[in-house]
Amino acid sequence: MLAGEGANVHVDHWRRGLGALSSRLDAEMRRWRGAGKPPFQFELVGPFRWDGAFPLSPPSDRFADRALYMLGLWRVLRDIDGVADVDQSNWDVRLYVFGARVPGWDGSFAEGIGIQNGEVALVRASAGGDIFLPLQVIGHELLHTVGASDKYDDGGHALEPEGLVEPEMAPRYPQVHAEWMVGEVPVSPGAGKPPSSLDDLGVGPVTAREIGWAPLVRLAASSTRGPAWPGR
Ligand SMILES: [Zn+2]
Numbered sequence: 001m002l003a004g005e006g007a008n009v010h011v012d013h014w015r016r017g018l019g020a021l022s023s024r025l026d027a028e029m030r031r032w033r034g035a036g037k038p039p040f041q042f043e044l045v046g047p048f049r050w051d052g053a054f055p056l057s058p059p060s061d062r063f064a065d066r067a068l069y070m071l072g073l074w075r076v077l078r079d080i081d082g083v084a085d086v087d088q089s090n091w092d093v094r095l096y097v098f099g100a101r102v103p104g105w106d107g108s109f110a111e112g113i114g115i116q117n118g119e120v121a122l123v124r125a126s127a128g129g130d131i132f133l134p135l136q137v138i139g140h141e142l143l144h145t146v147g148a149s150d151k152y153d154d155g156g157h158a159l160e161p162e163g164l165v166e167p168e169m170a171p172r173y174p175q176v177h178a179e180w181m182v183g184e185v186p187v188s189p190g191a192g193k194p195p196s197s198l199d200d201l202g203v204g205p206v207t208a209r210e211i212g213w214a215p216l217v218r219l220a221a222s223s224t225r226g227p228a229w230p231g232r
Helices: 011-033 062-084 132-145 203-210
Strands: 092-099 109-115 121-124 185-188 191-193
Touching: 011 109, 062 092, 062 121, 062 203, 092 132, 121 132
Parallel strands: 092 121
Antiparallel strands: 109 121, 185 191
């Protein structure tokens, strides 16, 4: 955990939040494959003051830009690990959260990247106040690291059916949950509303297969049925 200028990181608040995120992901894994070891357990290191770069994306999608970006990212993470005295080999996934303050803005925000099938994710987010949005984005980027792909269209809305947690629901809309790899609760095709708590987020059948929570089967109309929600 890194703290930028003016950012107030309340460690206990973040520990509790990460615990809640871990529980929510655990509940989703159990829904798919039954009881087991929690899929994600967090250990918070820091916060450390950080005034250096925190590159979230290459300037363009060109190969040269992406290659330069990865090189720059590697250098930045090496520097952060030095400050935080982190031994990379002790972790399955390293998640770098940069608590930042946007002057004149007290609301929450979060943006990030997760290297798909990688071991690194970065999130730049508001650190104080309500941290639901940062936790939502952290969950999203972590799911990228274990193989999940994005499931939203250019407008940020759910792709059908892969962006739905319950594609088999009839009628299909409104959905109850936001697919974690989409980020909004679909209310009708091409439209959605923001989730308001971790309980509003879920892992749909396609993400569950990508991350190994559900068996790999060919995507067919009859195979999109997920397990029942507890208590529903
Ligand atoms: Zn994503």
